[in-house]
Amino acid sequence: MKIISETxxxxxxxxxxxxxxxxxxTINNMADIKGKFTMITQHIKARFNQIDQVFSLQKSASLxxxxxxxxxxxxxxxxxxxxxxxxxxxxxxxxxGYFDPFDGGRYTPSDLIKSWAVDQVFARYLKTLINGPVVGxxxxxxxxxxxxxxxxxxxxxxxxxxxxxTGGGLLEKYQLAGGGxxxxxxxxxxxxxxxxxxxxxxxxxxxxxxMWAIAGLNAGTNRFLRLINQKRLSGILIDRALGVIxxxxxxxxxxxxx
Numbered sequence: 001m002k003i004i005s006e007t008x009x010x011x012x013x014x015x016x017x018x019x020x021x022x023x024x025x026t027i028n029n030m031a032d033i034k035g036k037f038t039m040i041t042q043h044i045k046a047r048f049n050q051i052d053q054v055f056s057l058q059k060s061a062s063l064x065x066x067x068x069x070x071x072x073x074x075x076x077x078x079x080x081x082x083x084x085x086x087x088x089x090x091x092x093x094x095x096x097g098y099f100d101p102f103d104g105g106r107y108t109p110s111d112l113i114k115s116w117a118v119d120q121v122f123a124r125y126l127k128t129l130i131n132g133p134v135v136g137x138x139x140x141x142x143x144x145x146x147x148x149x150x151x152x153x154x155x156x157x158x159x160x161x162x163x164x165x166t167g168g169g170l171l172e173k174y175q176l177a178g179g180g181x182x183x184x185x186x187x188x189x190x191x192x193x194x195x196x197x198x199x200x201x202x203x204x205x206x207x208x209x210x211m212w213a214i215a216g217l218n219a220g221t222n223r224f225l226r227l228i229n230q231k232r233l234s235g236i237l238i239d240r241a242l243g244v245i246x247x248x249x250x251x252x253x254x255x256x257x258x
Contacts, residue, residue, distance in 0.1 A: 010048040021136030098215035115210035146180040165197040180206035201235040
């Protein structure tokens with residue numbers, strides 16, 4: 001097996017790393033595979049920049065800023081805007097309001113946009129590569145990670161989760177054969193009041209993982225533990241008093257008091 005990686009930068013993400021695993025049987029076609037892969041990464045870069053034009057809060061003419069200023073036309077004329085708006089409404093309902101892009105009556109989908117964008121490019125440009133020579137794919141964009149491997153493959157992507165709360169090093173090592181993983185913490189998301197100081201969620205899509213991770217910070221430990229059970233969530237969290245709590249398909253796997 002051979003891993004081929006490309007690193008790109010866009011207006012939406014500071015750094016994106018895209019990797020594919022190629023079967024040894026295709027070694028003679030490696031130049032063609034690399035050429036096609038480079039072309040795909042450029043398409044991905046263009047798509048991310050396009051999404052940034054729609055949703056950037058720093059661009060006064062972006063559709064999200066126009067909508068916040070009372071212009072409702074983006075809801076009717078932009079497929080991307082419609083898709084994220086619909087996802088935002090659904091996310092609020094699914095999480096019992098703990099993930100709320102409409103908090104305070106103002107539509108602010110910032111927490112969703114990056115993960116939704118990764119879902120979009122992964123489905124359109126990357127997942128379809130899982131055929132023939134390509135047996136594994138991973139995209140990592142500012143810590144948002146989505147993976148896929150070929151059907152019937154024994155491959156796994158090793159994903160390391162580090163403790164950003166205490167700086168204590170490695171927290172968990174996951175082996176993903178598909179799906180996404182997102183880690184958030186209370187400080188960088190400006191939710192310092194949350195008892196949950198760091199939260200990692202694994203899900204089929206990174207937009208779902210982000211939704212539940214932010215919901216967990218907002219809900220706090222006691223309420224989120226109930227949601228973990230009800231929604232059969234998987235991941236790991238750090239509570240400021242209880243320490244590390246891991247969970248898989250809704251079941252707590254261990255508790256470690258710090």
